[in-house]
Amino acid sequence: MVTLTNTLSGKKETFRSLQPDRVTLYACGITPYDRAHIGHARSYVSFDLLYRWLIFLGYDVTYCRNFTDIDDKLLKKAQSVLGDQMRYPEIAEKIIAQYQNEMKALNCVSPYYEPRVTDHIPLIITFIEKLIEKGHAYESDGDVYFSIDSFPEYGKLSKQRVDELCTGARVQPGEKKYDPLDFALWKKESEGTFWKSPWGWGRPGWHIECSALASYYLGDQIDIHGGGRDLLFPHHENEVAQSESLTGKPFAQFWIHNGLMRLDAEKMSKSLGNIIAIEDILKQYDPMELRFYFLQHHYHSPMEFSFSDLDGACKSYRRLCRALHDVAIGTFSKEHLEALPITARMLAFLKDDLNSAGLLGVVFENLDTLKENQALASAVKQIVHNILGLRLQIVPEKEQAITPEIQKLIDEREAARAQKDWARADAIRDQLTQMGYEVRDRK
Template identity: 45%
Template sequence: MKLQDTLSNSEQELDISKKVRIYLCGVTVYDESHVGHARTIIVFDVLRKYLEKKGIELEFIQNFTDVDDKIISRAQTEGTTAEEISTKYIENYFKDFDGLNVKRATNYPKATEHIDDIIKFIEKLIEKQIAYTTKNGVYFSVSKFPEYGKLSKKKIDELQSGARIEIDEAKKDPLDFAVWKFSDIKPIWDSPWGKGRPGWHIECSAMSIKYLGENFEIHGGGRDLIFPHHENEIAQSESCTGSPFAKIWVHVGMVTINGEKMSKSLENIKSIKHVLKNWGPNIIRLFCLSGHYSKPIDYSEDLLKENLTKWRQAETCYYELIHASSENHEEINPIVKKASTEFDNALEDDFNTHLALSAFFQLVREGNRLAADEKLGKEDAQIIKIELQRMLEILGLSIPEMTENEKQEIDNLIENREQFRKEKQFEEADKIRDKLNKMNVELIDHKVNTIWMKKENIKAEN
């Protein structure tokens, strides 16, 4: 599989000859997660599901930043502790992302649970004279890392001239960044240099190396993390270990809304709770996968509606497949094979989810076409269904399961309606259909039979 690597600014082949190790920069837990977060995490969710489906072993680490100025200030305004805030939003995070059908990572390390590792990491940096102590904290000396700027393609001197970084006289260089901040305000920990808390970037260096080793396959996150976060991570990690850090840097484009980045400060966020309530997980996932991961996508009702239309087609296909009962046979193997190959090829080629979705919907259309022509045989349907299900699993899309009782009830109602139809009592028949509609069950009248589909209840409101 080829992936666009920010560091080399070129496509790089992912090494799948051994366990694939992935580190994804997760969220700072101080507030609701929104669609922007969802996109990055869903992209990685599909990536790992695809690799796992291929039988590739992988380790997927995603951190929680649970110590940070924003958490602390939030705790102060709410009159509570930082720990309570982060705990609350971690729980909240899992509620949201379970709802989005995101598979749990191998591990979700937290900064606060790795203070010892962070301190050891800083000690090494000091030992190597790459970090130094001031009255405010411990700082990483950017000038000690000549390759600084290689990820974000920034020139150090240009950064300095344009720097709007707050002036700290104690620092040797305005670009130097904190790895440890002295503080008396909780949460604080003891360190060889004084009480305080870790800087933002150091946790990811310490934790990724701890769990994945000094050099691992993929390090990812949102595009907005390239600078300074990932740049600083590289500087710290490579200075500390003396070896190259992550092999491929994958950055996911921003979700915009009316062309502007979705972010809390612009007050244009759509929370995951909100969109989950109005659109459900499948539409949101389809939306997040509708463009190439490296490019921005614009959140709009039109686009969501388009995905809803497509999802309805997929649902229809699924129900046509499971209800197929004829003994008819068509030449379907080449069709299934084609869709399957196109799906995989699209993902192998820089993880082009849009093209993969095209292949998926191509298969959906084939299924629906056969059904519409009354040519969908039982065995053929099974063959299509196996492939469709494979794609659904990789994409993380799911059709709600129904209990046997529900199915039985539906079948009974359909039978009643059939009786009325035969007797040309259409009013009575339509009453039953309306009743089923209210249960989100839609009917498809075929020539020989009537099948039902349980449609996901989607408000489709923005």
């Protein structure tokens, strides 16, 4: 029995695919307007773990992850950086290329489909037209909105009540929707900009894109829809409303949400300004150290990021690499791995809601035993390498790179010392220590 926590029921449920031996998996992808951060990295490592696990279980998995390459934030970025919002594809192209390199470095298997929204506008327009035909959406002065009233089950995924959501909600001046909870499927733009539709020129809203792409690539009913917990409302709730209104069938049978990455007790997000870019962290750490750090936490729990915890994870990861270094990766059958006591315990943790943290606990408890039993070590390495996706190559010890941000702190501390402001100098030293840097003053 294999279980996963399904947000729809709020419970751990036994996983069964809709079709025997086949699983369809959709994960919401990035909006390529800025570098991806380690919250994204954690999310995509979580779904990569799920993907690898399903493959190990013998499923043929079709994995689709989109790029939201048209969006307010992307247009704003193109306007501010390039002086022209219509040059947004240049920004998107650069960020997508960087993101794909980072996913490769983190050993995340590329999804079978990685569709870009801008390549699928006719598909999205057709989806919206059908929603209008069925009375679930309406046009209002060139915009199209989804009508929440037309879908009585609205709120079932995120456990929100429509009457509570309505409290205090008002249609703002200038908005063209009838009900404050209705959301945009199509946004009107001036004549000749973006795409031509039956409602005039415009561009799609965010939520409709995932509904349209998921149904096109994976079908009207999919096995697993995933994403970060921050996408649950309104994005995923709206996807459910759109897809189920159109087909009359349940959209995803499992909704899997990874817990958020927090920094200083707040969600890591661009809008809060407290993000750590994957690029910056990979200047100081090996990608496999970062992946190991994520896998030490259960995918479903929130995770508080700290450099000292990451450093601790690096030490453990190096220990693991040394222990399994001279061992060949096993090619045992699933049945064989389930018959050996230690690997059976490791797999039991994965069967129980993908508990990678528990699995690693079993490995570390048994490191001494593995030294004496090459065949067992080889079986353990097979699971850690193939399912957890850890490459297990010994990471060379390296000096940490000094980023411009760190250099600025060092300079500020030097200035404070020159002015004999010891309190300030000590405060900066503490800050640098927290960030994983050791400060040694020359005598």
